[in-house]
Amino acid sequence: MRIKPTVVLVIASVLALALTACGEEATKPTQPPPAATPTAAPVPTATPTNAPATVTPAPTSTPEPTATAAQAPTYAPAPSATPTTAPEPTATPTAVPEPTATPVPVSPIDAAFERFNHERQAMGLSAFAAAVEEDDAYIPFHSFDVGCESSVSEYEELMVEDIHAVSMSIIEGVADCGLKVVTYHIVPLEDRMRVEQSVWDCFTDSRDFQEGSDVSCGGRYTFFGRHVRWLPDEVLYTIVEGEGARDKFVSHIPWIEERLGVKVSEAASGQRPHLSLYFGLESPANCPHNYGCNVYMEDETGASADIYVSAPDEFFSQVLKHELLHALLPMGHLPEGNYLMSVRPTDPSQTHTLSPLEEKLLELYTHPYLRADMTMDEFRRYLVIE
Numbered sequence: 498m499r500i501k502p503t504v505v506l507v508i509a510s511v512l513a514l515a516l517t518a519c520g521e522e523a524t525k526p527t528q529p530p531p532a533a534t535p536t537a538a539p540v541p542t543a544t545p546t547n548a549p550a551t552v553t554p555a556p557t558s559t560p561e562p563t564a565t566a567a568q569a570p571t572y573a574p575a576p577s578a579t580p581t582t583a584p585e586p587t588a589t590p591t592a593v594p595e596p597t598a599t600p601v602p603v604s605p606i607d608a609a610f611e612r613f614n615h616e617r618q619a620m621g622l623s624a625f626a627a628a629v630e631e632d633d634a635y636i637p638f639h640s641f642d643v644g645c646e647s648s649v650s651e652y653e654e655l656m657v658e659d660i661h662a663v664s665m666s667i668i669e670g671v672a673d674c675g676l677k678v679v680t681y682h683i684v685p686l687e688d689r690m691r692v693e694q695s696v697w698d699c700f701t702d703s704r705d706f707q708e709g710s711d712v713s714c715g716g717r718y719t720f721f722g723r724h725v726r727w728l729p730d731e732v733l734y735t736i737v738e739g740e741g742a743r744d745k746f747v748s749h750i751p752w753i754e755e756r757l758g759v760k761v762s763e764a765a766s767g768q769r770p771h772l773s774l775y776f777g778l779e780s781p782a783n784c785p786h787n788y789g790c791n792v793y794m795e796d797e798t799g800a801s802a803d804i805y806v807s808a809p810d811e812f813f814s815q816v817l818k819h820e821l822l823h824a825l826l827p828m829g830h831l832p833e834g835n836y837l838m839s840v841r842p843t844d845p846s847q848t849h850t851l852s853p854l855e856e857k858l859l860e861l862y863t864h865p866y867l868r869a870d871m872t873m874d875e876f877r878r879y880l881v882i883e
Contacts, residue, residue: 605645605667605674605676606665606666606667606676608645609643609645609647609665609676610627610663610665612648613625613649613655613663616648616649616650617649617655617656617660620649620650620656622656622658622660623658623659623660625660625661625662625663625680626661626662626683627662627663627664628662628663628664628679628681629662630664633686634683634684634685634686635661635662635681635682635683636681636682636683636684636866636878636879637679637680637681638680638681638682638866638868638871638875639654639657639678639679639680640677640678640679640680641654641677641678642668642675642676642677642678643655643675643676643678644673644674644675644676645673645674645675645676646674654678654680655678655680657680659682659865660680660681661681661682661683662680662681662683663678663679663680663681664678664679664681665677665678665679682866682879684866684879686881689879689880689881690860690861690864690879690880690881691880691881691883692857692861692880692881692882692883693857693882693883694882694883696854696857696858696861697861697877697880697882698714699714699715699854699858700714700715700717700858700861701715701717701873702714702715703715703716703717703718703719703829704718704719704829712829712830712831712832712840713829713830713832714831714832715829715831715858716828716829716830716831716838716858717828717829717862718827718828718829720870722872723869723870723871723872724867724868724869724870724871724872724873724876725827725869726826726867726868726869726870726871727800727824727825727826727827727869728757728759728825728826728863729759729771730759730760731759731760731761731762732753732759732760732761732762732771732772732825733762733763733764733768733769733770733771733772734746734761734762734763734764734770734771734772734773734774735763735764735770735772735773735774736774736776737773737774737775738774738775738776738777738778739774739775739776739777739778741776741777742776742777742806742813745813745814745817746774746776746817749814749817749818749821752818753821753825756851756859756863757825757826757863758863759825769798769799769801770801771800771801771802771825772801772802772803772804772821772824772825773801773802773803773804774804774806775803775804775805775806776806776807777806777807778805778807779805779807780805780807781805784805788806788807788808788812788816789804789805789806789807789808789816789817789819789820790804790805790820791803791804791805791820791823791824791827792804792805793823793824793827802823802824802825804817804820804821804824805820806820811846812845814849815837815845815848815849818837818849819837819838822837822838826862826863828858828859828862831854831855835847835848835852836848836852836854836855837849837850837851837852837855838855864876864879866879867879
């Protein structure tokens with residue numbers, strides 16, 4: 498156990514006094530020691546008064562301070578001087594040009610397809626699609642040849658307003674590049690006109706209009722097996738004779754426009770009329786003893802017709818309508834019966850309007866896809882005969 502510091506100081510004082518006393522004795526002169534007396538009582542040891550018994554504690558051996566073993570330093574070899582690598586000079590990248598893609602050659606068909614559509618749109622016409630020939634909804638209606646570098650303006654067939662699609666193929670075996678072009682209408686089955694078989698049979702029973710008698714069921718004029726179709730979008734007329742009948746004619750214009758789907762206007766000075774009207778004059782020699790007559794003409798400048806009406810007022814309307822349908826469709830004569838288009842109606846007073854059969858025939862005559870020079874087999878593709 499540790500001795501308190503105060504005790505140690507006391508002990509140190511006593512020892513100091515003792516050492517002093519010893520020092521004084523040593524300074525006195527030395528005398529011979531007296532003879533030893535055997536019986537002499539031992540000198541009593543003086544007991545110090547009020548002096549605490551000094552117990553000299555066994556010195557507590559202060560443990561050798563245990564040297565705290567310093568942890569042996571972990572041997573770490575002095576880092577070798579890492580030579581600083583001189584930076585590689587940054588190579589200035591040489592711009593490697595991107596490989597130029599070799600343009601894929603455009604086929605004459607693709608080039609013509611894109612050019613035709615671009616030119617049609619510049620003319621205000623609709624673009625067309627590529628035809629899917631295996632699809633029955635695509636109905637071909639014109640086939641013709643063009644040069645690979647041709648433009649739309651060079652071909653009337655390419656300026657038709659309602660071209661829906663085209664197909665093109667290279668013409669083989671010619672010196673210059675040429676394309677076979679086919680134009681199409683897209684008419685799905687569900688959108689086609691439905692026609693009764695009996696009406697279709699009547700419509701297709703026709704005669705060449707050059708024959709002496711043009712009476713047939715449908716009365717449809719044909720020319721070398723193909724349909725003769727005129728019906729311009731706008732009908733221009735002029736009254737050559739019979740100005741007094743002008744009002745009666747003008748009152749029929751709404752009927753013409755509604756039934757035939759055309760616009761009717763009077764031809765301006767210098768315009769060639771489609772219809773030249775002669776009212777109150779006898780029919781020419783090729784229409785003897787008739788109240789009305791129609792003379793259809795066609796030349797390099799187009800088609801036109803002269804109409805003669807000499808019927809009394811009670812029959813004026815029916816004769817005029819009869820001759821207008823001859824001229825503009827052109828529709829022929831139905832067999833004798835109570836029909837507006839009959840040569841000799843059984844009851845003329847009842848033939849101012851179209852009969853139910855004539856109404857159905859008129860729908861075929863004015864069908865939007867019935868065109869000049871079309872055969873009946875070609876036209877039938879637009880219909881559902883039932």
